[in-house]
Amino acid sequence: MAGRSKKKGTSGAAKNYITRTRAVKKLQISLPDFRRLCIFKGIYPREPRNKKKVSKGSTAATTFYYTKDIQYLLHEPLLAKFRDHKSVAKKIGRALGRGEAGDAARLEKNLMPKVKLDHIIKERYPTFVDALRDLDDALSMLFLFANLPSSEHIPAKTIALCQRLTREFEHYVITSHALRKSFLSIKGIYYQATIQGQDILWLVPYRFVQRTGGDIDFRIMGTFVEFYTTLLGFVNYRLYTSVGLVYPPKFNAKSDEQGGELAAFQLEGKANATNGTNDPMEDVEINPEAQAIADRLAAMPDAEEDDEVPNVTAAAMGDDDEEEATEGIDTFEPTAPDADVLPQPQASSAQIASLFAPFTFYLSRETPRTSLEFILKAFGCKRVGWDGILGDGAFTTNESDPAITHQIIDRPPLANGAPAPDVPENENGGAAAPRVQWPHSTMPGRTYVQPQWVWDCINQSKLMRPDLYAPGAELPPHLSPWVNAKKGEYDPNLPLEAQQPEGEAEAFEDDGDDDEEATFDVDGDEDMDAIIDREGSVEVGEGMDVADSDSEDDSDDSESEVAAEEFDGFESDAESDISEGEAGRIQHQRELEAEATGKKVEVVKPTRKEQNAAVRKKADKKRRQEEEERERQKMMLSNKKRKLLKRIEYGENKRDVESETLRRKRAKLEKAKAAAEAL
Known part of the structure; x- marks a missing residue:
């Protein structure tokens, strides 16, 4: 059927x-x-x-x-x-x-109904960790809207809500020292914080004048903002209560109108209110578990105290060598050139959190005050000052304050021979305290750095050399902390010689010489006396030759040898080895004949170009042997695996070409820089 x-x-x-x-x-x-x-x-x-x-x-x-x-x-x-x-x-x-x-x-x-999304937040994020994992896009969108100007599509109420929520989140990151890395890119500033074991990455645009085009659908973006503001409100409440803080924090509207931003919020503990002191965190009550961890970290000696005060107990026990050996962080070196790169141990979170704690910073007017204030405070600095024109909340607005240890500037260096400013006299007739009038003078004992120093310090988890970031200095490359160079890829952190394969440096040098010679010929300034006739010179690897040789046979032999070496198309590796050995035997025979006849033996050193050609020839021979061995191994594979290997090799070849191009550019830049320094 x-x-x-x-x-x-x-x-x-x-x-x-x-x-x-x-x-x-x-x-x-x-x-x-x-x-x-x-x-x-x-x-x-x-x-x-x-x-x-x-x-x-x-x-x-x-x-x-x-x-x-x-x-x-x-x-x-x-x-x-x-x-x-x-x-x-x-x-x-x-x-x-x-x-x-x-x-x-x-x-x-x-009668207009109000839409609440509380139940949707609870449905989509059953646990708090789920909400933290989905916080990347939410923070990026809210920070974007917090920096936009109000318009008919974006009401001012929405912008104020985004600003309040994002600054509350920044206060938690500062209090918990959760910030780990940051990167300056073309799009904006990337930040990464680790909260309860979850890495959260968000993007903050630069403080430029935003021009919103007419081809943007703000209705869709506004819907996302409505959802994300509800989500971040829940997350902020949970984060604040987890460390014993009252949510929402107190908001000072007057300070916010004067540009206080972070300073417009005043944090307080759950059981206590602030007593009017300058430090909003003075009376904060933390939960017992967090307080126990903080007490253990506070009991640890600071890095500066360890350097200044010797360990008396260790010295009495004779353990000075052991203490010195354990000061630095161990590094794991690979045992073989082709071995895997082992993850290196990092500094403890307590050391990273107090990276800028001993310093007092002053931000010049041209520096990005908002981002620098956030980063410096997140890494332990409690004293950040700036000019009063930048807004409220500065530790000091006096640029001549002697308590300032570091000043961040982004201006050209001092002009050579600039006149010193006139120092006014005080009432007693003596010279008054010097007042900074950048760029005409600097304060003694103060470190002047460019803003990139702050970002490189937190990405490296250590204080970088400030002289490399001095005003007007050529800054080191600012690289993304989330990109690690793989094996075979170009790594800007390593010297060029450490990542060039065998024979590549000589090839770059010869290419550079050829370019220079071509340019030289075009200009018509070539020195004809510098051209050397190489007809009677030795070949690569010979090293000596007999001067004033009248024998036609020898000349014929030399010409035949030159022709044989120029035509190397059908010569195998074995034949090339034999030819090199035969060339050495012939050279030795010529030396014996020269000694027997009493003729003068002239020692001709090979030129730099000939040496490079010899190294390149050796590297090419080795490369051909490796390719032949690989082809023999391919013959043992199945057709499916051979195709897979072909796709892998295509990606590797593409990567090698890109890396070689970058290395070639770097070699040219280093050569030009060395030539400029030699002048």
């Missing part, structure tokens, strides 16, 4: 997917509300494997969703809110049509 045939489109892939048009009709809402609901619930379009089966043979461009996702949205409480909003909007429209503006305002104030 034949089975009943199934109707097309009632099972399989056609049943698992639904088009956007059918989904909107099924939910009975408008398309903007459908998009908004999908963003809130985390439902995104799906791409079926076979569109013809899903769309019943149609090939038109269509957006598909999972049928189960749309079925799940039927029970969403927000649908009722959207429908109530639609009905109230109709009433407001009718009131405005009748000219009853007061009734329209009353309807909007009293």
